[in-house]
Amino acid sequence: MGTLNxxxxxxSFGATDVIKGVDLTVNDGEFxxxxxxxxxGKSTLLRMIAGLEDVSSGDVMIDGQRINDLAPAKRxxxxxxxxxxxxxxxxxxxxxxxxxxxxGVAKAEIxxxxxxxxxxxxxxxxxxxxxxxxxxxxxxxxxxxxxxxxRPKLFLFDEPLSNLDAALRVQTRIEIARLHRELxxxxxxxxxxxxxxMTLADRIVVLxxxxxxxxxxPMELYNNPANTFVAGFIGSPQMNFLKGGALGxxxxxxxxxxxxxxxxxxxxxxxxxxxxxxxxxxxTLVYVLNPTHGLITIRLFGEHDFAVGEEISLNYDENKLxxxxxxxxxxx
Amino acid sequence: xSQARQxxxxxxxxxxxxxxxxxxxxxxxxxxxxxxLKSRKAIFADPLALPGPATFDLVGYQTVLKQxxxxxxxxxxxxxxxxxxxxxxxxxAMAAFALSEYRFRGNMxxxxxxALGIMIPIRLGTVAILQMMVASGLxxxxxxxxxxxxxxxxxLAVFILSEFMRNVSADLKNAGRIxxxxxxxxxxxxxxxxxxxxxxxxxxxxxxxxxxxxxxPLILAPSEATKTITLGSQVFIxxxxxxxxxxxxxxxxxxxxxxxxxxxxxxxxIRGITAGAVK
Numbered sequence: 024m025g026t027l028n029x030x031x032x033x034x035s036f037g038a039t040d041v042i043k044g045v046d047l048t049v050n051d052g053e054f055x056x057x058x059x060x061x062x063x064g065k066s067t068l069l070r071m072i073a074g075l076e077d078v079s080s081g082d083v084m085i086d087g088q089r090i091n092d093l094a095p096a097k098r099x100x101x102x103x104x105x106x107x108x109x110x111x112x113x114x115x116x117x118x119x120x121x122x123x124x125x126x127g128v129a130k131a132e133i134x135x136x137x138x139x140x141x142x143x144x145x146x147x148x149x150x151x152x153x154x155x156x157x158x159x160x161x162x163x164x165x166x167x168x169x170x171x172x173x174r175p176k177l178f179l180f181d182e183p184l185s186n187l188d189a190a191l192r193v194q195t196r197i198e199i200a201r202l203h204r205e206l207x208x209x210x211x212x213x214x215x216x217x218x219x220x221m222t223l224a225d226r227i228v229v230l231x232x233x234x235x236x237x238x239x240x241p242m243e244l245y246n247n248p249a250n251t252f253v254a255g256f257i258g259s260p261q262m263n264f265l266k267g268g269a270l271g272x273x274x275x276x277x278x279x280x281x282x283x284x285x286x287x288x289x290x291x292x293x294x295x296x297x298x299x300x301x302x303x304x305x306x307t308l309v310y311v312l313n314p315t316h317g318l319i320t321i322r323l324f325g326e327h328d329f330a331v332g333e334e335i336s337l338n339y340d341e342n343k344l345x346x347x348x349x350x351x352x353x354x355x
Numbered sequence: 356x357s358q359a360r361q362x363x364x365x366x367x368x369x370x371x372x373x374x375x376x377x378x379x380x381x382x383x384x385x386x387x388x389x390x391x392l393k394s395r396k397a398i399f400a401d402p403l404a405l406p407g408p409a410t411f412d413l414v415g416y417q418t419v420l421k422q423x424x425x426x427x428x429x430x431x432x433x434x435x436x437x438x439x440x441x442x443x444x445x446x447x448a449m450a451a452f453a454l455s456e457y458r459f460r461g462n463m464x465x466x467x468x469x470a471l472g473i474m475i476p477i478r479l480g481t482v483a484i485l486q487m488m489v490a491s492g493l494x495x496x497x498x499x500x501x502x503x504x505x506x507x508x509x510x511l512a513v514f515i516l517s518e519f520m521r522n523v524s525a526d527l528k529n530a531g532r533i534x535x536x537x538x539x540x541x542x543x544x545x546x547x548x549x550x551x552x553x554x555x556x557x558x559x560x561x562x563x564x565x566x567x568x569x570x571x572p573l574i575l576a577p578s579e580a581t582k583t584i585t586l587g588s589q590v591f592i593x594x595x596x597x598x599x600x601x602x603x604x605x606x607x608x609x610x611x612x613x614x615x616x617x618x619x620x621x622x623x624x625i626r627g628i629t630a631g632a633v634k
Contacts, residue, residue, distance in 0.1 A: 075529050096535030108526035112548055125535035169534075181526075 024086060025176035025209035026051045027072065032081035034067055034233075041067050043233040044081070049211060049226075054203050057213045058220040058256070059230035065213045066181055068230070072211065073102050073179050085176055096125070101170035102179040105186055107162040109154035109169075115141075116150040119169045133172075140171040143202070160191045167199070171206070180212040184219060196222060217257055221245070229253050251351035254278045260308060265316045267346065274346035274354055281308070281322035283343040286329075291336030295319060297329045311335065384610065391415050391603035398599055415600030418591075419608065422601075424579065428587035433612060435497055435583060436565050439504035443561050444554055446505070447512025448520075452542050454513070455520040456528070466517065472510030477503065478570060488575055495578040503571050508561035515560075519553035520546060555620040562620075566613045584609045 027049040034042040042064045049055045057065040070076040072083060074095035082089050090098050101122075109118050119140060120133045128136075141147050144164045154162055163183060170178055180199070184192045200223055203210055214220055220227050221241045229236040229244065229252070237249040241257075248254035254262045260281050267274035285291075286309060295311035298318065307327040311319050319337065329335065346354040389405055390398045397410035404410070419425050454466050477484075484503060485494075493499040523546050531541045547554070572586040588605040591598040 070529075073529070073533060075532065095529075095533045100533065102530065102533050104526035104530060106524050106526045108524060108530035110527070110531075110545065112544070121536075122534035169530075 024051060026086055027177060027209065027211070028082070028084040028087075029068075029072075030082040030084070032068070032071065032083060033079045034064075034071060034076060035079050041233050042071070042079075045233075045235055047228060047235065047238070049209060051209055052207050054200075054210045054212065054223055054225045056220040056224035056227050057211065057230055058215065058217060058227055059236075060256075061215055063230040064233040065215075065230050069102075069179055069181055069211060069213045072177070073100055074098050096122075099173075099176040100179055101173045101175040101177075102181065103163075103166050103170050103183045105182040107154070107159075107166045107186070109162055109165055111154055114151050114153055115146060115157070115165050115168075118154070118165060119172045122169070122173045136172045136174070137168075140168040143171065143205070144168045144198070159187055160195065163187060163195060164198070167202070171202070176209065178208055178210040180210065182214055183212075184214070184216075199223065217259060221257070227257070229256060248278075248345065249353050251276065251278065251347050254345055254347075254353075260320045260322060262345070263316075263319045264347075265319070269315045272344075272346065275349045276347045276351075278345035278347060279339050279343065281320040283340055284319070284321045285338045286311075286321050286323060286327075287336045287338060289336065291338040293319075293337040293339075295335060295337055297331055297333045297335060299331065300329055302326065311337070313337075387603050388607050388610075391600070391607040393600075395600055398603075412600070415598075415602075415604030416608075418598065418601040419604045422590070424582070425584075425587060425605070425608075427580070428582050428584045429608075429612070431497060431581055432566060432583040432585070432609075435500045435504065436562060436616075438497075438501045439508060439565050440558055440561060442501065442505040443508035443512050444558060447509050447557065448516050448547060448550070448554065449542070450509070450513045451516035451520050452546060455517045466513075469510055469513045472506075473514060477507045481570070481574060485574060493575075495576050495581050497576065497581055499575045500571055500581075500583070503575065504561075504565045504568075508557075508565070511560060512557045515557050516550060516553055519550045523549050555622075558620050559617060562616055563613065566609075 027047075029045050029047040032042060032045045033040065045068060057068060059065045067076060071078050074090070074093060078091050083091055085098065085100075110121065113121065116137055119137045123133045123136060137150075141150060144167060146161075146164055146168055149157060149161060149165070154165070157165065163186075166183070183199070184195055187195060196219060199212075203223075212219075212223060224241055226238060227241055227244055228238050231252055237244060237253045239247070244253055244257045248257060251264065255264070255278075258280055262278045262280050263284070264276045264278050267277045270277060293313055293316070295313040297309060298312045299310040301308040301310075304326065305324070307323045307325070309321045309323060309327070309329060311321065313319055321337065348354050386402065390402060392406040392413070392415075393404075393410045394412035394414065397404070397406070397412070406412075450469065454462060454469075488494050488499045493502070527545055528541050531545050536544070567585060568583075569585045569589070572581075572583045576582070577586065584605070588602055588609065591601040591605065
């Protein structure tokens with residue numbers, strides 16, 4: 024239970040339109056990720072679903088019921104915030120149980136629900152501590168636990184991993200994916216990190232300037248981007264855009280992913296000069312400069328060595344090119 | 356601090372300046388207290404001498420306590436100060452919360468209007484205030500003083516507190532809303548504890564002018580039953596003869612309660628003043 028429907032949803036602050044008409048359905052049990060650059064309106068959209076921002080026009084519906092004018096607490100949602108937002112004066116146990124206590128649930132039932140959530144997140148040993156006595160990762164686990172305890176129809180995550188360090192981020196990401204499998208709940212997750220989006224999502228919603236650019240499964244977006252924005256945003260390192268005319272192709276720009284380029288020491292389709300090298304062990308990123316196309320990134324697997332300034336050439340597979348028109352829309 | 360950034364001359368200079376300032380600030384208090392413990396003759400003979408066996412005299416304190424009503428004056432001052440502080444902090448914090456938390460038409464103007472009071476002294480309105488108090492029958496009541504001091508303290512309270520409340524995490528308040536806390540609970544249970552240092556700062560800044568004020572008690576509540584300690588001490592200052600022992604004793608006693616209140620707030624105060632400066 025937990026299908027979300029957005030119909031022509033807009034939001035304006037005074038004269039500025041932040042969300043410019045979003046239509047979206049998130050199915051029951053789906054893990055949906057909103058992704059986009061900062062200022063694209065993804066957090067605002069999430070806050071509108073949560074009821075923390077008013078909806079200027081359009082409908083927000085959960086399970087077919089219009090919830091535009093419902094208070095956040097009555098929407099049967101739970102939210103996890105970037106800054107954890109734990110209540111500083113309450114213990115972990117009380118933090119997790121507060122929502123149920125407010126809803127008038129019996130004490131025994133609250134204890135059971137918090138106990139179960141704590142076991143899921145291995146928080147049992149921390150239940151009597153206060154947030155100030157926890158590390159960042161522990162705090163975020165408590166915040167997730169607080170959301171689980173409510174058994175909401177909809178989980179909302181607002182960049183929950185942004186404040187964690189890299190190692191902890193990967194660990195918590197896996198934990199969230201595991202929770203989604205175990206709970207089977209509908210989750211909406213906001214992030215600006217496309218790696219998080221790709222690894223967690225059943226479906227990704229790419230937003231830009233308050234509009235939905237494309238909706239699809241991660242591999243769908245990777246293999247079949249609708250425009251240059253999505254093509255550039257999904258995939259890391261970013262897709263290279265070459266000038267179509269200079270290549271003798273009928274397209275304004277031609278996109279090719281760094282992993283689909285090969286590097287030759289002999290002659291190839293494009294000549295270039297190595298300008299920078301990043302060796303990561305498992306992969307090597309080579310940045311090369313071509314006078315017509317500018318800086319091009321090539322992703323090679325394994326360890327490679329090139330000298331800066333070395334003359335090399337590039338080859339690409341014709342079948343792995345993406346063609347875009349002047350407005351950035353995909354041609355074929 | 357590291358050895359590399361410290362030189363003896365500099366440390367000495369800094370302490371010399373601070374000690375000079377402390378001496379200047381404490382000197383009047385010191386003179387008041389030592390002279391309150393001396394006989395009248397000794398006060399005039401050598402005002403800066405410490406009370407010795409020959410000059411020690413508690414006549415000032417005896418006069419003050421014999422006057423009888425002094426306990427009442429203290430009580431009045433205490434009532435007025437504590438009640439005013441309570442209202443300043445409560446209404447100030449509430450207004451600050453509304454200004455910093457909610458988007459509504461005229462938010463900016465309202466904030467500006469409330470801050471304007473910092474620049475315009477409330478004494479300019481004395482005549483109008485007196486007329487109002489006469490019309491509402493509040494002359495010679497402590498209520499009149501509490502109302503005026505609350506109005507006097509609010510602008511600074513709103514100004515300081517709204518700045519602090521803006522820094523309280525929005526996520527925390529939103530988490531409360533999603534968990535079903537109402538706005539009052541969010542304000543009292545989540546936001547107020549987090550701005551406690553700022554509240555202490557406001558309390559101390561409002562406390563001292565209220566306790567020391569002579570103007571409004573003299574105009575609005577000069578009756579025997581409503582006199583405050585500062586007004587009460589004036590009994591001993593005559594046009595021709597002043598009972599210095601009693602005046603100094605009364606003033607020395609008047610320092611005590613305000614010192615106690617300050618000590619209660621001071622631990623929080625230091626945190627409030629340095630918040631933001633050091634993280």
